Amino acid sequence: MSEAIALEIATDLxxxxxxxxxxxxxxxxxxxxxxxxxxxxxxxxxxxxxxxQHLFHRDINSLYDNAQLDALLPDLKGRRRFxxxxxxxxxxxxxxxxxxxxxxxxxxxxxxxxxxxxWLYVAEGSNMGAAFLLKAAQKIGLSEEFGARHLAGAxxxxxxxxxxxxxxxxxxxLSEDEEGKVVxxxxxxxxxxxxxxxxxxx
Numbered sequence: 001m002s003e004a005i006a007l008e009i010a011t012d013l014x015x016x017x018x019x020x021x022x023x024x025x026x027x028x029x030x031x032x033x034x035x036x037x038x039x040x041x042x043x044x045x046x047x048x049x050x051x052x053q054h055l056f057h058r059d060i061n062s063l064y065d066n067a068q069l070d071a072l073l074p075d076l077k078g079r080r081r082f083x084x085x086x087x088x089x090x091x092x093x094x095x096x097x098x099x100x101x102x103x104x105x106x107x108x109x110x111x112x113x114x115x116x117x118x119w120l121y122v123a124e125g126s127n128m129g130a131a132f133l134l135k136a137a138q139k140i141g142l143s144e145e146f147g148a149r150h151l152a153g154a155x156x157x158x159x160x161x162x163x164x165x166x167x168x169x170x171x172x173x174l175s176e177d178e179e180g181k182v183v184x185x186x187x188x189x190x191x192x193x194x195x196x197x198x199x200x201x202x
Contacts, residue, residue, distance in 0.1 A: 020125075037201035040140060060119050064080040073120070073168050084149040117169060122193075128158055128162050134153075
């Protein structure tokens with residue numbers, strides 16, 4: 001399905017569901033790429049996955065301190081996982097990778113709000129799918145307390161945590177042009193992770 005057709009089909013959907021419809025192809029490609037790398041085969045492979053996570057969350061880390069975003073999205077700072085990934089790397093005695101090719105907003109207070117929303121949508125959505133990943137990590141001796149801290153669910157449950165985010169996302173008033181930037185931001189985030197997966201797993 002082309003992006004144009006998906007956008008037309010998704011016109012009447014809430015923003016979060018529209019994003020899911022439009023980015024399904026990119027998301028599926030990423031999922032297949034990750035699993036092809038066998039990230040849960042052993043701890044060595046998992047360490048590569050952790051490095052991907054570290055670099056992506058380094059990309060977006062500054063967004064969690066943005067006052068404008070914080071006013072729009074519930075418990076934004078509490079959703080940050082960058083430090084947890086750092087703890088996971090330390091648990092496994094793996095050196096954090098050096099960040100390169102950071103997005104423009106990574107080290108700047110000037111954030112294009114719609115674009116940032118697209119990136120955060122991808123980050124929050126990945127936490128929903130982390131329940132499956134956590135079970136896979138447990139098979140190689142990792143847990144929410146060791147090595148897989150960043151895959152843990154929120155205290156209130158993954159479903160409610162996701163729904164409070166998407167409800168807030170859906171309620172933000174944006175222009176048609178800004179809607180396009182949200183989609184572009186989400187697509188860019190998925191493609192960024194895909195590039196990192198290729199970099200780490202070859």
